Amino acid sequence: MLMKLKRNHTIPLYQQIIDEIKHLIDRGALKIDQPLPSSRKLAEILGVNRTTVNHAYEELQAQGFLSSRPGSYHKVQKRRKEVDYNPDRKSLISWKGSSTDRARQIHEMFLRYSPEHPPSVTTRKDTINISRLDLDPRLFPMTEFKRCTNSVLCLSGSASLLYGDHKGFFPLRELIAQRLRLHGIAATSEEILITNGAQQAIDLVCRIFIRQNTKVAIETPTYANVLPLLQFVGADIAAIPMTDEGMDLNRLDAVLSKEAVSFVYSIPNFQNPTGITTTHEHRERLLTICLKHKVPIVEDGFEEDMKYYGKVPLPIKSIDEGNIVIYLGTFSKVLFPGLRVGWVTADRDCISRMTALKRFSDLTSSPFNQMIMHEFIRNGYYDRQLKRLHRVFRKRMQLALAKMDEHFPEQTPWTKPAGGYTIWVTLPKRMDEVRLHDHMLRHGVVVSPGSYYFPNKKVSGHFRISISRLNETEISEGIARAGKALHQMVTGG
Amino acid sequence: MLMKLKRNHTIPLYQQIIDEIKHLIDRGALKIDQPLPSSRKLAEILGVNRTTVNHAYEELQAQGFLSSRPGSYHKVQKRRKEVDYNPDRKSLISWKGSSTDRARQIHEMFLRYSPEHPPSVTTRKDTINISRLDLDPRLFPMTEFKRCTNSVLCLSGSASLLYGDHKGFFPLRELIAQRLRLHGIAATSEEILITNGAQQAIDLVCRIFIRQNTKVAIETPTYANVLPLLQFVGADIAAIPMTDEGMDLNRLDAVLSKEAVSFVYSIPNFQNPTGITTTHEHRERLLTICLKHKVPIVEDGFEEDMKYYGKVPLPIKSIDEGNIVIYLGTFSKVLFPGLRVGWVTADRDCISRMTALKRFSDLTSSPFNQMIMHEFIRNGYYDRQLKRLHRVFRKRMQLALAKMDEHFPEQTPWTKPAGGYTIWVTLPKRMDEVRLHDHMLRHGVVVSPGSYYFPNKKVSGHFRISISRLNETEISEGIARAGKALHQMVTGG
Numbered sequence: 011m012l013m014k015l016k017r018n019h020t021i022p023l024y025q026q027i028i029d030e031i032k033h034l035i036d037r038g039a040l041k042i043d044q045p046l047p048s049s050r051k052l053a054e055i056l057g058v059n060r061t062t063v064n065h066a067y068e069e070l071q072a073q074g075f076l077s078s079r080p081g082s083y084h085k086v087q088k089r090r091k092e093v094d095y096n097p098d099r100k101s102l103i104s105w106k107g108s109s110t111d112r113a114r115q116i117h118e119m120f121l122r123y124s125p126e127h128p129p130s131v132t133t134r135k136d137t138i139n140i141s142r143l144d145l146d147p148r149l150f151p152m153t154e155f156k157r158c159t160n161s162v163l164c165l166s167g168s169a170s171l172l173y174g175d176h177k178g179f180f181p182l183r184e185l186i187a188q189r190l191r192l193h194g195i196a197a198t199s200e201e202i203l204i205t206n207g208a209q210q211a212i213d214l215v216c217r218i219f220i221r222q223n224t225k226v227a228i229e230t231p232t233y234a235n236v237l238p239l240l241q242f243v244g245a246d247i248a249a250i251p252m253t254d255e256g257m258d259l260n261r262l263d264a265v266l267s268k269e270a271v272s273f274v275y276s277i278p279n280f281q282n283p284t285g286i287t288t289t290h291e292h293r294e295r296l297l298t299i300c301l302k303h304k305v306p307i308v309e310d311g312f313e314e315d316m317k318y319y320g321k322v323p324l325p326i327k328s329i330d331e332g333n334i335v336i337y338l339g340t341f342s343k344v345l346f347p348g349l350r351v352g353w354v355t356a357d358r359d360c361i362s363r364m365t366a367l368k369r370f371s372d373l374t375s376s377p378f379n380q381m382i383m384h385e386f387i388r389n390g391y392y393d394r395q396l397k398r399l400h401r402v403f404r405k406r407m408q409l410a411l412a413k414m415d416e417h418f419p420e421q422t423p424w425t426k427p428a429g430g431y432t433i434w435v436t437l438p439k440r441m442d443e444v445r446l447h448d449h450m451l452r453h454g455v456v457v458s459p460g461s462y463y464f465p466n467k468k469v470s471g472h473f474r475i476s477i478s479r480l481n482e483t484e485i486s487e488g489i490a491r492a493g494k495a496l497h498q499m500v501t502g503g
Numbered sequence: 504m505l506m507k508l509k510r511n512h513t514i515p516l517y518q519q520i521i522d523e524i525k526h527l528i529d530r531g532a533l534k535i536d537q538p539l540p541s542s543r544k545l546a547e548i549l550g551v552n553r554t555t556v557n558h559a560y561e562e563l564q565a566q567g568f569l570s571s572r573p574g575s576y577h578k579v580q581k582r583r584k585e586v587d588y589n590p591d592r593k594s595l596i597s598w599k600g601s602s603t604d605r606a607r608q609i610h611e612m613f614l615r616y617s618p619e620h621p622p623s624v625t626t627r628k629d630t631i632n633i634s635r636l637d638l639d640p641r642l643f644p645m646t647e648f649k650r651c652t653n654s655v656l657c658l659s660g661s662a663s664l665l666y667g668d669h670k671g672f673f674p675l676r677e678l679i680a681q682r683l684r685l686h687g688i689a690a691t692s693e694e695i696l697i698t699n700g701a702q703q704a705i706d707l708v709c710r711i712f713i714r715q716n717t718k719v720a721i722e723t724p725t726y727a728n729v730l731p732l733l734q735f736v737g738a739d740i741a742a743i744p745m746t747d748e749g750m751d752l753n754r755l756d757a758v759l760s761k762e763a764v765s766f767v768y769s770i771p772n773f774q775n776p777t778g779i780t781t782t783h784e785h786r787e788r789l790l791t792i793c794l795k796h797k798v799p800i801v802e803d804g805f806e807e808d809m810k811y812y813g814k815v816p817l818p819i820k821s822i823d824e825g826n827i828v829i830y831l832g833t834f835s836k837v838l839f840p841g842l843r844v845g846w847v848t849a850d851r852d853c854i855s856r857m858t859a860l861k862r863f864s865d866l867t868s869s870p871f872n873q874m875i876m877h878e879f880i881r882n883g884y885y886d887r888q889l890k891r892l893h894r895v896f897r898k899r900m901q902l903a904l905a906k907m908d909e910h911f912p913e914q915t916p917w918t919k920p921a922g923g924y925t926i927w928v929t930l931p932k933r934m935d936e937v938r939l940h941d942h943m944l945r946h947g948v949v950v951s952p953g954s955y956y957f958p959n960k961k962v963s964g965h966f967r968i969s970i971s972r973l974n975e976t977e978i979s980e981g982i983a984r985a986g987k988a989l990h991q992m993v994t995g996g
Contacts, residue, residue, distance in 0.1 A: 022883075068890070069685070072810055073686070073687070073817075074817060077814075096689070099824065099826055100826065101825065101826035101827065101850040101852065101853075102794060102797065102825035102827055103797055103798075103826070103827045103850075105850055105852035106852060108712055108714075108765070108799060108853075109711050109853075109856050110711065110712070110714050110715075113710070113711040113712075113859075114856075116859050116860055116863060117855065117856050117859040119859070119863070120855075120858070120859030120862055120863070121859075144665065144666055147661035147662065147664070147665055148661070150661040152660055152661055155656070155664070156653075156656050159652055159656065160649075160653075163645070163648070163649050168640035168641070168643040169640065170841060171640070171643055171648070171839035171840070171841035172637065172640055172840060172841050173637055173840045173841060174841060176613075192565075193566070194566070196589070205865075206699065206868075206869075207865055207866055209863070209864065209865050210864060210865040213863070213865065217606070217735075218602045218603065218606040219601055219602055219603070219606075220603070221601075221603050222603075235862075235863055238863045242710075242860070242863070272601070301595060304595065304596055317565055323567065324566075324567060332594065332595035332596070333592055333593070333594035333596070334594065334595055334596045342666075347665060347666045348663060348664035348665050348666060348667060348869055348870045348871050349664060349869060350865065350867070350868070350869045357594040357596075357598055359594065359598035359599060360598040360601075360602075362610065363598060363606050363607075363610050366606075366609045366612070366614075366731075367606065367609055369613055369728075370609060370612070370706070370728055370731045370735070372698075372699040372703040372706065372843065373699075373700055373702045373728075373840075373843075374841075374843070375699075375843070376699075376842060376843045376869060376872055377841045378839075378841050378842060378872070379869055379871070379872065390515070397558075397561070
């Protein structure tokens with residue numbers, strides 16, 4: 011058997027032996043039923059360790075190239091030739107045709123939001139992206155994270171790597187319940203379901219509570235990633251406009267009086283994308299209206315902990331004595347989004363329905379990640395991180411608003427958020443999302459087109475800024491560039 | 504201000520201060536607009552660190568109990584009383600009525616499968632559970648896992664904790680593509696989507712490819728967790744009986760000729776629950792039939808790597824030249840299910856549709872967990888683990904089958920799996936699932952009632968054994984006990 015093995019190659023020796031033997035079989039140099047040398051002999055011939063040859067033989071046997079009986083030689087076995095990858099291979103099924111209409115629509119939404127969309131203008135190397143609403147990783151407390159990961163592995167070991175409780179890791183649910191009390195929400199761990207970020211909670215709510223021939227009432231604009239889900243489950247949208255004070259409640263009341271609505275989706279703090287926060291009175295009235303019509307409220311509290319000016323009212327859920335609010339929370343906006351830990355709290359009956367679907371859609375969220383998060387909070391690192399973020403973002407938000415005062419034309423007003431990360435800018439005229447994007451890109455800055463946040467729009471008179479991922483230098487420069495772009499727009503450039 | 508703080512208590516000092524001040528406000532001992540002592544002064548009075556008091560003041564401010572202007576004292580602020588938890592609080596909405604019919608059904612399925620169901624007989628302390636299909640955690644290579652976790656944190660740091668690629672961590676997809684070639688499957692990383700275990704992949708397939716007024720063809724019995732999903736998306740089931748050789752292909756052909764079917768779901772290796780493995784010829788014929796009718800096959804390869812007898816044919820996907828097979832894989836049956844890493848490979852168009860829905864249903868799978876898995880495979884630990892498992896389970900399966908020969912009556916035949924973990928036992932007569940469960944429990948053993956694996960059945964003439972979680976002593980004893988229970992059944996006890 012002639013084989014050329016390459017020492018110190020990235021392909022391990024046993025793999026090279028496998029490849030060579032397959033090659034010999036494919037070429038016909040090794041015939042069906044021909045016995046191979048013993049592993050001892052082949053190891054000698056090749057000058058390799060005998061376990062290397064054994065490893066190769068075992069793999070070849072598992073793949074069906076060789077057969078073997080105990081105490082006997084390995085023999086070449088009859089089998090099909092391995093399929094080579096053919097990049098031009100065409101499917102005999104039209105997957106477009108096989109998928110549902112709604113799957114086609116959600117795919118279009120996906121492509122539209124994908125950053126891979128090639129821009130029509132050349133991107134400057136130093137482009138500043140002030141569109142992304144994810145936290146600056148430079149602010150992740152990595153030392154503490156490592157410490158917690160090690161603790162979990164030392165204390166819980168393999169138990170952290172088993173399938174977990176469908177509802178989520180019990181001690182973490184206990185800690186979340188405790189933290190919710192800080193926000194005036196009284197919930198027990200039984201009323202909490204851990205999800206893969208708040209997004210999965212929204213998906214579960216949509217799948218369970220949107221009934222046929224009902225609408226879902228949403229603020230417009232609203233969180234972009236909720237729109238495709240509503241379309242996917244086939245919900246018609248009752249679009250309730252945002253005013254400077256939050257969702258237009260007269261409009262909501264009128265809609266709920268006329269139409270069957272499965273739930274109202276609202277983001278009362280630092281609303282995404284507008285940054286608007288509602289008052290306590292607004293929250294009370296919203297709750298009263300929904301109670302009157304017996305329509306659940308889905309309250310997205312995704313930035314509840316980012317109240318760094320300390321003047322934001324408590325969540326709607328805190329005054330929800332009729333238990334009609336489904337409250338969504340997440341750690342992803344102040345810590346490690348990559349751990350994918352969010353949660354939902356609501357009435358026990360509601361949570362147990364969501365838990366059922368959660369079980370069948372992905373069994374459990376990762377117990378390992380939940381245990382790390384639990385360890386992190388338990389050690390006080392979470393509170394410390396919050397304090398740090400509040401200090402940092404109080405400064406960054408003040409800076410951003412000051413820089414906008416300095417650089418933005420007066421014809422493009424913007425919101426003044428009481429916390430969180432996003433600012434909503436109004437343009438002098440409505441603009442197609444691609445044109446807006448390209449115009450900004452020419453000035454070396456990426457913003458988030460306002461149309462993303464409205465159902466079925468590609469044109470809008472707004473864009474969103476987010477300061478979550480940028481330091482002070484980047485914020486200053488990014489806003490200065492956006493200001494230039496806006497001035498050019500205003501002067502009709 | 505009179506406060507009693509408990510030193511060395513589990514409630515941290517700052518939290519005690521918060522609680523005390525809230526209590527004073529609630530009692531009216533502190534009035535609206537009343538200024539509080541400076542943090543320095545209160546720290547002196549209480550004999551605590553000043554930062555502890557500052558921490559408490561900040562929290563109270565964030566929660567709206569105190570107001571403050573820079574340079575000025577903290578004052579008590581007007582606000583609502585914190586809601587106490589009322590366990591008897593009733594929801595003014597009927598969540599049962601608000602959720603869809605299908606949500607109600609899936610909830611019933613959930614309760615039925617939940618182990619919390621109180622058994623009607625007393626459970627023996629030394630009960631042996633031979634029902635669970637999850638891997639024995641004593642076989643987890645924890646040292647290697649810790650090493651990989653540390654490498655990821657050292658090498659990638661905060662990048663491992665960001666939102667990730669919607670398709671999954673690219674280097675892991677590359678490694679999976681490489682491993683799939685070992686099974687004769689030629690796929691590129693672009694044709695792979697990482698999911699939260701294979702279960703999420705099944706959910707995505709159901710949501711995207713089940714069209715209105717079509718059926719889904721499944722083996723009966725089949726994987727229990729797929730049945731509630733099919734019901735949830737409203738798919739009618741075309742039940743194709745399992746024969747000793749696998750799905751009855753004549754029946755399948757007849758069904759596909761008459762009915763509109765969205766896809767055929769099949770588990771060709773060590774089928775769950777029967778343990779039956781199909782031959783290469785069976786796989787070819789299944790593929791030919793589906794090609795003829797242009798119906799996709801969803802091939803669940805959840806135990807592809809557990810071919811420890813080395814005589815199992817390659818996956819259907821390996822001969823899928825028409826690209827009509829959606830292949831599901833997972834690491835959860837040989838490694839750490841708690842990491843929740845599975846994948847799906849299929850035609851690019853198909854994968855890109857699934858990726859779109861994955862994005863909107865939970866954004867991304869945890870990059871941290873994916874990176875650890877990548878590191879684990881890259882270091883050769885995965886291959887080493889496979890070898891070890893093969894050695895261990897070859898022995899355990901042989902032992903299980905020998906013990907069944909010894910203890911089971913001849914009137915209750917069972918399958919002889921070529922790998923994997925499950926064995927399917929046929930009873931002398933059909934039995935209600937609760938009665939069967941209780942009968943076995945009385946003999947100190949838990950088995951998985953066969954009815955779980957058939958659509959809409961609570962009675963069946965089978966049960967499933969799984970040896971994945973038990974060592975040799977437990978297998979011997981568990982099977983001996985089940986044997987006693989069976990003998991009693993046969994003699995009409």
